[in-house]
Amino acid sequence: MKKGLCLMVLILVLAAFFGPRAQGQEILTAGRYLEQVAVRYSSIKTYIARIAIQSGGTQMYGTVYAMMPNFLRIDFTSPAEQVILYNGESLMIFLPGERAILNQTASSQGGANLATARGLNLLQRNYVPAFVVGPAPVPIESGSSEMVVKLKLARRSPGEGFTEIILDISPDTQLIRRITGRTITDTVVRFDFSGVSLNTGIPERLFVFESPPASNMYNNFLLRGAD
Numbered sequence: 001m002k003k004g005l006c007l008m009v010l011i012l013v014l015a016a017f018f019g020p021r022a023q024g025q026e027i028l029t030a031g032r033y034l035e036q037v038a039v040r041y042s043s044i045k046t047y048i049a050r051i052a053i054q055s056g057g058t059q060m061y062g063t064v065y066a067m068m069p070n071f072l073r074i075d076f077t078s079p080a081e082q083v084i085l086y087n088g089e090s091l092m093i094f095l096p097g098e099r100a101i102l103n104q105t106a107s108s109q110g111g112a113n114l115a116t117a118r119g120l121n122l123l124q125r126n127y128v129p130a131f132v133v134g135p136a137p138v139p140i141e142s143g144s145s146e147m148v149v150k151l152k153l154a155r156r157s158p159g160e161g162f163t164e165i166i167l168d169i170s171p172d173t174q175l176i177r178r179i180t181g182r183t184i185t186d187t188v189v190r191f192d193f194s195g196v197s198l199n200t201g202i203p204e205r206l207f208v209f210e211s212p213p214a215s216n217m218y219n220n221f222l223l224r225g226a227d
Contacts, residue, residue: 030129030151034167040174044068048197055189064193071207085209092209101211103219126160127153137171140178148177158184 046067051074053060062076070088083094093102132138132150140146148168155163161183168178179191211217 028135030131030135033131033135033149033169034123034129034151037167037169037174037176045199046202048200048202049193050195052192052194053190056187065202065206067202067204067207071204073207083209085207087207094209094211094215096212098216099212099214100216100218101209103217105220123153123165126157127155127165129153132166140168146177147171 044066047064048066049064051060051062051064059078060076060082061078062074062082065071065073065075070086072084072086074084076082079097081094081096083092085092085094089105091102091104094100095102130152132152135149137147137149140148149171151167151169153165153167162181163184164182166178166180167176168180169175170177173196175193175196177193181189183189
């Protein structure tokens with residue numbers, strides 16, 4: 001369960017971070033607004049934020065570090081010491097409870113193209129965007145004073161893992177504040193980003209993981225089948 005949830009985190013966060021540049025604005029359709037968000041992210045060199053993940057009764061918390069265009073790391077405080085690392089060539093997940101390191105090379109991963117600069121473009125290709133209530137900001141949730149622009153992405157084909165994705169986007173910064181995905185089993189997975197810090201500089205050595213002693217290594221784990 002945790003491994004699958006971690007992979008969904010990686011895919012969605014990378015899809016948000018590594019979007020392509022878009023052309024100028026015309027009519028503000030949902031698709032055009034999503035392109036504006038891509039342009040916003042294309043101007044970011046480094047990104048740090050707190051992340052909170054909810055899936056049913058499972059909750060995960062940590063910090064996201066991203067250095068454009070290819071580096072991303074998530075250090076979890078819950079589950080403690082769990083790590084996701086992507087360096088442009090491979091995906092690594094460290095599961096301290098199992099003393100396991102899961103490695104996946106991009107060249108052998110079936111969905112590796114999601115973990116590239118084409119991520120957001122692939123979302124646009126595989127999902128149909130629409131405003132939930134229109135382009136005007138609305139409360140992020142009932143009773144909240146925080147305002148966001150809500151986009152709903154509906155899948156174009158049954159092959160996608162999420163039947164729909166809701167993006168809550170800050171109207172002032174055009175940064176993604178929340179991602180909510182509904183899986184094919186009707187499970188709702190939510191990712192909240194807060195405390196965002198942009199272009200503050202991140203040492204590249206952060207994206208090198210030193211394996212703890214006595215850890216078990218599993219290579220190309222995605223080809224072994226789902227748990």
